[in-house]
Amino acid sequence: MQILRTPAERFADIPDYPFAENWIEIDLGEGLTANQHYVDEGDKDAPPVLLFHGEPSWSFLYRKMIPILVDAGFRVLAPDLIGFGKSDKPDDIDFFTYERHVDWLKQWRSKVEPRPAALFCQDWGGLLGLRMVAHDPDLFACVVASNTFLPAGGTPSPAFLAWREFARSSPDFKIGPLLDRATQTPLTEAEIAAYDAPFPDEPSKAAARAFPALVPVEDGLPGVEDNKAAWPNLAPFDKPFLTLFGDEDPITKGSEKFLIERIAGAKGLNHETLSPCGHFCQEDQAERLSQGVIDMARKAGLLT
Incomplete structure (x- = not known):
């Protein structure tokens, strides 16, 4: 297995992404390390907010x-998950596991910003972030979750099964056009190219192809028991927990009900289903999502 680094010139013309690069070394296990990239904007002493992206995007989604x-x-801290964005990319699909991704993101968090933080998470950012909330609830002041869930078996939707099969078998797995199809706001050619930038060839897409098969949506899959064990710790989380889901997202629409009903901090909040809003809600509803984070941080006393 090789650890790939996307050539810097691939990111030379990224639109509306003026943010300085920040890097940290992550222990991948098995004697391997990788360099993880992250955005770090604002006063370093200011209250932190963590922005966790999902599959197959990167921190450009939060621009x-x-x-x-x-x-x-x-x-504001927005990491590129290992295998995505500017971060290094193991080229073996089988190397990626749910548990490893959780561990790698925990390493990043503990080294970069260990103070209690607000969390915004979408897609796989929620599958990872909500596990982290369950493991260390004192490290999170509030949560805003969008188009995500914490599955522990069950029966997957036809839309998800189609996506999983596409990621596994499509010979033409183009990331930029995929993002464009999953938003309500049409992306420009430059924005589509920005989502393609991290993935110059097939080996660099190993994580992007691996992620859908790692979602524990069916009984017996790896991760099911870990998520079952996480729920008794996540459910009592009584700090503000807001859901802002997309009305036009066929993958996760309706999943917010499970979060609202089970998580203590979700009670009594103004949860919304946003429209127009596709799966990659950050493209469609950036202002509303940001305001949700601001409101929850103020409610939690993190932000004045």
């Missing part, structure tokens, strides 16, 4: 939200 959150008074 519209980052300035709003910085202006509100946050230190």
Whole structure:
């Protein structure tokens, strides 16, 4: 297995993404390490907010939200998951597991910003972030979850099964056009190219192809028991927990009900189903999502 680094020139013309690069070394296990990239904007002493992206995007997805959150008074931290964005990319699909991704993101968190933080999570950012909340609830002041869930078996939707099969078998797995199809706001050619930028060839897409098969949506899959064990710790989380889901997202629409009904901190909040809003909600509703984070951080006393 090789650890790939996407050539820097692939990111030379990224639109509306003026953020400085930050790097940290992550222990991947098996004697391997990788360099993880992250955005770090705002005053380093300001209250932190963590922005966790999903599959197959990267921190570019948050380019519209980052300035709003910085202006509100946050230190904004948006990592590129291992295998995505500017971060290094193991080229073996079988190397990626749910548990490893959780561990790698925990390493990043503990080294970069160990203070209690607000969390915004979408897609796999929620599958990872909500596990982290369950494991260390004191490290999170509030949560805003969008188009995500924490599955522990069951029966997957036809839409998800189609996506999983496409990621596994499609010979033409183009990331940029995929993002464009999953938003309500049409992306420009430059934005589509920005989502393609991290993936110059097939080996660099190993994580992107691996992720859908790692979602524990069926009984017996790896991760089911870990998520079952996480729920008794996540359910009592009584700090503000807001859901803002997309009305036009066929993958996760309706999943917010399970979060609202089970998580203590979700009770009595103004949960919304946003429209127009596809799966990659950050493209469609950046201002509303950012305001949700600001409101929850103020409610939690993290932000004044």
